[in-house]
Amino acid sequence: MDSVVHFEIPADDVERAQKFYSESFGWNINSIPEMRYTIVSTTESDEKTGAPKNPGAINGGMLKRQEPVNNVVITVNVDSIEESAKKIEAAGGKIIREKMPVGDMGFAAYFTDTEGNVVGLWENKKD
Numbered sequence: 194m195d196s197v198v199h200f201e202i203p204a205d206d207v208e209r210a211q212k213f214y215s216e217s218f219g220w221n222i223n224s225i226p227e228m229r230y231t232i233v234s235t236t237e238s239d240e241k242t243g244a245p246k247n248p249g250a251i252n253g254g255m256l257k258r259q260e261p262v263n264n265v266v267i268t269v270n271v272d273s274i275e276e277s278a279k280k281i282e283a284a285g286g287k288i289i290r291e292k293m294p295v296g297d298m299g300f301a302a303y304f305t306d307t308e309g310n311v312v313g314l315w316e317n318k319k320d
């Protein structure tokens with residue numbers, strides 16, 4: 194079973210949104226200007242794996258509102274984006290952003306489900 198492992202919050206004013214979530218929930222906000230992305234920590238993470246220590250909790254990110262991320266997006270961890278894309282399309286979904294590298298961590302893609310929701314896919318980089 195593939196799990197939800199990440200979320201993304203789009204913002205018209207990223208600094209304002211960073212302040213809001215930090216003040217409202219105590220989340221740690223770490224801006225990465227060179228990636229035009231903000232890491233959002235909602236729970237403590239394991240230093241070695243980066244995985245949340247609190248079962249059921251996930252961390253996420255924040256970015257400038259842009260296509261295809263116009264609303265909050267959840268991201269599902271999969272073994273293979275290519276294989277998942279085949280299943281998604283066979284079930285009536287559509288890949289809207291092809292597999293792309295994310296630093297040296299892994300790969301991401303986006304799809305729409307049968308209801309028009311944008312959902313992310315994540316594939317860890319294999320060593």
